[in-house]
Amino acid sequence: MFTFPVEPDDLLDERTRQFVALGIPRPVVDRARARITDMWGTGAGSWVPVWAAEAERAHASGDPLLASLCWGAARFPCLATDDRRAAQEHQLAAYLEAAPRFPVRFQRAVLNVPEPVPVHFFQRRRRGRGRSARPGVIVLCGGVDTWKMDLHRLAVATARATGLLVAAVDMPGTGESTVPLAPDADRILVGLVSQLRRAHGQPVGFYGISFGAHWAAKLALAGHVDAAVDLGGPTGLTDEPVDLLNLPYGMPGIVGNALHVDEMPDQSTIADLLAGFSLREQGLLDKAGAESSPLLVINGADDVYVPRGDIVGLAGRPETTVWVIKDAGHCAPERSSQVNLALWGWLAARLAPGRPLPRLVEIAARQPLRPFLGEGSAGQYA
Known part of the structure; x- marks a missing residue:
């Protein structure tokens, strides 16, 4: 560090x-x-x-x-x-x-997958009878500098809005994670998803934000989750490489710490490190097909960190929808209320199978976002 x-x-x-x-x-x-x-x-x-x-x-x-x-x-x-x-x-x-005052049911657990992964679970309090069925699960993961406890508001809101069980975790290389950020760190998340699926017997999705969204795209393309949301994730799909060392606001050092290196990498070292994260170089775009999972990809059109090609390059993949948000930056915070409402509907429709209501909710929830969708948006309901 x-x-x-x-x-x-x-x-x-x-x-x-x-x-x-x-x-x-x-x-x-x-x-x-x-x-x-x-x-x-x-x-x-x-x-x-x-x-x-x-x-x-x-x-x-x-x-x-x-x-x-x-x-x-x-x-x-x-x-x-x-x-x-x-x-x-x-x-x-x-x-x-x-935690005892949270407006949802909360539990902290450390799951071994086999590395220890601290998980914070959030679930909507259920009222009345006849609503005891287990909900689907959504893993919530932030990026290199915004971690699971920082995302408390989003975790609670997602649980309450969707009825899903939210499992908030730190991305590999950050927070309480014991492993560095690395191209193969998805093994931790794959193990976590598998364990959650066995434990709860329900569909498991992944909602990743910023660098955490890189894993959302990877897990969906490889078919490891039942659905995934990529909000502002780098994917390495574009010919325009991310010039990490010239990114603003200390981002080179933040990523370097997530990689668990001891000093700022030089240009050639960082280029080699980042190349390993490219989903294209890993062959996932070639392999993605019938085994791919539904994927929703979202980002602002004016992101200074992630090239637009990393987002729109996923358009046309099986079961992939891309929303490019006009006049918005990295992860589109300028339209967070409209984006979250729409993606909550999208998630509920895919992780609560057998219920007609979530599909109707998805259509209604997407309407406030429609005026803000820009060039490059594509896929079902784009």
Whole structure:
């Protein structure tokens, strides 16, 4: 693990919207930003101490969930320092303290697949009789810097909106994962999906965000899941390679830490590392056919991280739908409410088989998104 050059003010320019969307009130973010002067140090104006103070303030006021989110901001963007690793431990402790008040049923488990994978389960509270059937399962996975506890709001909303059992996990190389990010790290996720399918006896899908969406596409093309959503995932399908070392906001260092390397890779090393992730080079596009699973691919048309070809290049594959969102960036946060409503309908229709209602819900849920679909959108109901 290593630190790397990044200006905290620049990082907050880019991430303030995200922190607020995850559940940290804007005044808290603004207060922290006004005090932060250094990214990696330990002084009073350094990133971790400032966010730690906000976490402790939230905890003292009786809000352990907000404390957990602030500890999550403290450990951001990666576990490159001792105080960030400690912040993640505080985040988990505060999160579990907050869990009894969650508006859904919650359970934490560590599944061996065979590597240990901590999983957070969320399920809608069921009312009345005749609704005891086991729901389908959706694995929720974030990217290189936004992890399962950070995605609490999305996990709860997905469980409540779809009725599915949400299993939130950290992507390999991040969070509580014990293995580095690597082209074959999908073996962990394949093992997890298989174990969930055996345990629950229901269809299992995968909802991946940012780099986590890379695995959504891979698992769907290989037929390991019953359905998958790729929201902003790099796939290596385009002839335009991702110039990782020139990506903004510290992304080269963030990815390098997920790869578990000890220093910033040089250009040739990083090119070799990234080439291994290409789904085209792995032959998955050639193999994808009858065994492929339904795949929904979504991203903003103006993503600065992932080439558009990585998204639209999947159009035309069996059972693949592509939504390109106009005037939106990486993972289309500008239209998150419309995107999530539409993809929840899409997931419910595929992971709750034998029920006519989810298909109708899918059609209705997609309507608010239609005006924002841009060039490159393709497939059923695009």
